[in-house]
Amino acid sequence: MSSIKIExxxxxxxxxxxxxxxxxxxxxxxxNVLHKCQEHxxxxxxxxxxxxxxxxxxxxxKIYGVVTFYSFFTMTPKGRHPISICMGTACYVRGAEKVLDxxxxxxxxQVGQTSKDGKFSLSSLRCVGAxxxxxxxxxxxxxxxxxxxxxxxxxxKEYE
Amino acid sequence: METIKLTxxxxxxxxxxxxxxxxxxxxxxxxxxxxxxxxLKDMNIENKPAGCRICVVEVDGRRNLAPSCATNxxxxxxxxxxxxxxxxxxxxxxxxxxxDHPKDCLICAKSGTCELQSMAHKLGIRxxxxxxxxxxxxxRLDTSPSIIRDLDKCxxxxxxEMMCNEIQTVGALSAVNRGFMSAVAPAFEQNLEHSTCxxxxxxxxxxxxxxxxxxxxxxxxxxxxxxxxxxxxxxTAPAVRAALGEEFGMEPGTLVTGKMVSALRSLGFDYVFxxxxxxxxxxxxxxxxxxxxxxxxxxxxKTARLPILTSCCPGWVNFFExxxxxxxxxPSTAKxxxxxxxxxANTYFADKIGVNRKDLVVVSIMPCLAKKYECQRGEFxxxxxxxxxFSISTRELAAFIKQANIDLNNLxxxxxxxxxGESTGAGVIxxxxxxxxxxxxxxxxxxxxxxxxxxLDFNELRGLEGVREATIDFDGLPIRIGxxxxxxxxxxxxxxxRSGKSQFHAIEVMACPGGCIGGGGQPLHHGNSxxxxxxxxxxxxxxxKKPLRKSHENPFIIKLYEEFLGSPxxxxxxxxxxxxxxxRKKKIVVKH
Ligand code: SF4
Ligand code: SF4
Ligand code: SF4
Ligand code: FES
Numbered sequence: 001m002s003s004i005k006i007e008x009x010x011x012x013x014x015x016x017x018x019x020x021x022x023x024x025x026x027x028x029x030x031x032n033v034l035h036k037c038q039e040h041x042x043x044x045x046x047x048x049x050x051x052x053x054x055x056x057x058x059x060x061x062k063i064y065g066v067v068t069f070y071s072f073f074t075m076t077p078k079g080r081h082p083i084s085i086c087m088g089t090a091c092y093v094r095g096a097e098k099v100l101d102x103x104x105x106x107x108x109x110q111v112g113q114t115s116k117d118g119k120f121s122l123s124s125l126r127c128v129g130a131x132x133x134x135x136x137x138x139x140x141x142x143x144x145x146x147x148x149x150x151x152x153x154x155x156x157k158e159y160e
Numbered sequence: 161m162e163t164i165k166l167t168x169x170x171x172x173x174x175x176x177x178x179x180x181x182x183x184x185x186x187x188x189x190x191x192x193x194x195x196x197x198x199x200l201k202d203m204n205i206e207n208k209p210a211g212c213r214i215c216v217v218e219v220d221g222r223r224n225l226a227p228s229c230a231t232n233x234x235x236x237x238x239x240x241x242x243x244x245x246x247x248x249x250x251x252x253x254x255x256x257x258x259x260d261h262p263k264d265c266l267i268c269a270k271s272g273t274c275e276l277q278s279m280a281h282k283l284g285i286r287x288x289x290x291x292x293x294x295x296x297x298x299x300r301l302d303t304s305p306s307i308i309r310d311l312d313k314c315x316x317x318x319x320x321e322m323m324c325n326e327i328q329t330v331g332a333l334s335a336v337n338r339g340f341m342s343a344v345a346p347a348f349e350q351n352l353e354h355s356t357c358x359x360x361x362x363x364x365x366x367x368x369x370x371x372x373x374x375x376x377x378x379x380x381x382x383x384x385x386x387x388x389x390x391x392x393x394x395x396t397a398p399a400v401r402a403a404l405g406e407e408f409g410m411e412p413g414t415l416v417t418g419k420m421v422s423a424l425r426s427l428g429f430d431y432v433f434x435x436x437x438x439x440x441x442x443x444x445x446x447x448x449x450x451x452x453x454x455x456x457x458x459x460x461x462k463t464a465r466l467p468i469l470t471s472c473c474p475g476w477v478n479f480f481e482x483x484x485x486x487x488x489x490x491p492s493t494a495k496x497x498x499x500x501x502x503x504x505a506n507t508y509f510a511d512k513i514g515v516n517r518k519d520l521v522v523v524s525i526m527p528c529l530a531k532k533y534e535c536q537r538g539e540f541x542x543x544x545x546x547x548x549x550f551s552i553s554t555r556e557l558a559a560f561i562k563q564a565n566i567d568l569n570n571l572x573x574x575x576x577x578x579x580x581g582e583s584t585g586a587g588v589i590x591x592x593x594x595x596x597x598x599x600x601x602x603x604x605x606x607x608x609x610x611x612x613x614x615x616l617d618f619n620e621l622r623g624l625e626g627v628r629e630a631t632i633d634f635d636g637l638p639i640r641i642g643x644x645x646x647x648x649x650x651x652x653x654x655x656x657x658r659s660g661k662s663q664f665h666a667i668e669v670m671a672c673p674g675g676c677i678g679g680g681g682q683p684l685h686h687g688n689s690x691x692x693x694x695x696x697x698x699x700x701x702x703x704x705k706k707p708l709r710k711s712h713e714n715p716f717i718i719k720l721y722e723e724f725l726g727s728p729x730x731x732x733x734x735x736x737x738x739x740x741x742x743x744r745k746k747k748i749v750v751k752h
């Protein structure tokens with residue numbers, strides 16, 4: 001019957017408190033608070049949700065409910081080289097899905113997953129506004145345009 | 161009040177503004193089926209997610225069918241509740257729900273009382289198109305000390321979420337995920353055991369399907385009864401006798417005390433005792449504690465904390481351990497009647513009949529699921545031998561009686577055994593909200609003033625209002641009393657205690673709306689609050705019938721103190737009948 005413990009680094013706790021504070025600790029601002037937390041940490045691990053729950057006085061089950069309902073929230077850390085494939089209309093009609101399938105096959109990952117060694121993670125995006133270059137793939141900050149399934153292997157090679 | 165005229169199935173009806181189509185139809189005797197919707201009238205409990213769409217109706221001039229449970233009547237509306245379009249839509253909704261639902265009704269714990277099953281029957285569903293193609297979503301089975309969650313059977317009505325969040329303000333459950341994988345679950349889809357669940361069982365009490373059920377301990381009880389080396393004794397909580405009959409087709413509010421005793425005897429229990437006896441004992445201990453704190457407080461002792469909070473409800477104890485651990489010295493230290501009974505049975509009574517506690521099996525019949533957890537708490541056992549071995553619910557007892565081919569309806573009345581079966585009316589009213597404090601007042605008044613109480617019915621303490629308060633005149637000394645049932649209501653009073661605003665001397669809290677008569681282990685009310693009210697009336701009727709109605713007048717309690725305990729709050733009484741509480745709040749720890 002011990003109490004439940006949540007472990008987190010001091011600076012992380014303070015960062016979450018700061019974010020919650022900047023929204024006046026208002027439970028109505030939960031989604032915005034989570035956005036900011038995800039921006040900072042890259043993802044929303046259970047510990048972060050627990051601290052947000054404490055700060056905003058919202059049950060952690062509710063927070064987890066929100067995190068799992070919206071696809072833009074994730075509980076898995078991004079890889080060192082996060083790969084995002086644009087699924088906007090232009091990219092889609094020019095074969096983005098085939099490109100995505102190729103990445104899935106090469107990496108053995110599903111969308112939303114991170115490779116075991118933490119190197120790559122895979123996600124899809126709504127239109128990034130580079131439709132002229134469709135289909136578009138982002139790896140970290142770098143943009144690749146007019147990507148065909150055959151290019152996938154070469155792109156990955158750059159990060160070996 | 162502004163009223164609205166409309167017609168439903170060509171019949172005119174006039175209703176106050178704000179009435180839903182569904183309720184208006186009910187006034188005409190038209191029962192539009194509902195599934196996710198649930199209301200406990202007069203108890204401020206309503207689930208209205210407008211999610212399932214089983215209740216749709218056609219409204220002239222509207223393109224889409226309207227969910228009747230969530231659409232308000234409007235002037236001149238023309239509503240049709242059984243057109244071909246409506247019936248087809250209802251069937252489609254049902255087929256859709258069933259396509260992702262297991263078909264093992266035959267062996268489901270809710271079979272016979274499941275609202276989904278009866279809806280499928282009512283709508284005459286005979287086949288489920290598309291079920292061969294659709295892969296059914298499956299979830300991990302979660303078993304906690306009190307509750308089993310089998311979310312394969314969840315239909316996302318969200319009644320449990322409403323109970324846990326809005327009524328109980330526990331927030332252990334929330335809707336998670338989306339699409340077919342959506343479910344109601346604790347944070348991170350962990351087991352209930354790792355959440356802040358209080359085991360009040362209110363989610364189980366409202367779940368229409370077999371998704372939420374109690375952990376069944378009847379096989380353990382059966383095994384103990386079959387073991388000749390064991391002496392098996394049973395205690396029955398007050399609320400059970402006011403509800404058990406419902407499971408055998410009797411009118412809600414039928415008291416079956418005598419028949420229940422007969423049934424338990426036929427099942428083979430060696431002694432049939434009454435938790436009401438332990439409730440009387442609780443009053444002696446809790447009442448004495450109250451007077452002690454009160455008198456110390458009146459004489460200026462700053463260490464005497466008031467108000468005192470009742471501690472007989474384990475759901476409530478779990479709640480304050482999680483949410484108000486800073487106030488853990490405010491509640492009475494008295495154990496619950498279930499555990500007081502267990503402690504006395506394993507000492508005083510075991511000695512009396514010369515049985516070693518290892519060979520004594522104590523079973524409790526409870527309206528409650530939190531009691532299953534409570535009797536497993538480490539502090540309630542000696543050398544790994546629990547004071548109460550198994551706790552089964554009213555529903556489990558009913559099933560057990562049926563399995564044993566016992567026809568409750570045709571049993572003769574029988575009496576509880578002595579001495580742990582003797583009780584007063586004060587013990588009986590523990591079963592309803594306000595009852596514990598009324599019982600305490602009856603005893604505390606006489607002990608404090610030395611005068612005889614003229615009036616035993618304290619109507620000012622009764623009722624179903626969520627938070628109630630009353631001042632009782634203790635011969636010139638006004639005693640202020642607060643009552644809350646439902647944990648959300650309790651939270652309001654607790655917040656005041658925490659901030660120092662509370663003016664009460666004593667507060668009674670019951671976790672379940674209505675008190676134990678509305679407990680998580682009772683026959684299902686299916687959203688009919690009249691059932692709960694009838695049980696309350698039955699409890700007060702039983703109290704009225706009792707020759708003795710004050711705990712301190714129970715001759716067997718007096719004898720227990722003379723022969724064994726000494727006096728209330730004596731060292732021995734403290735050792736056996738009192739407990740301590742734990743801090744269970746989540747702690748955020750800095751990682752280095
Ligand atoms: S038992 Fe009570 S506290 Fe636990 S999940 Fe159910 S409603 Fe919530
Ligand atoms: S668990 Fe039961 S009460 Fe809760 S949403 Fe599912 S079916 Fe409804
Ligand atoms: S009110 Fe009664 S049934 Fe409900 S949790 Fe408390 S003791 Fe159990
Ligand atoms: S009962 Fe009306 S939408 Fe479910």
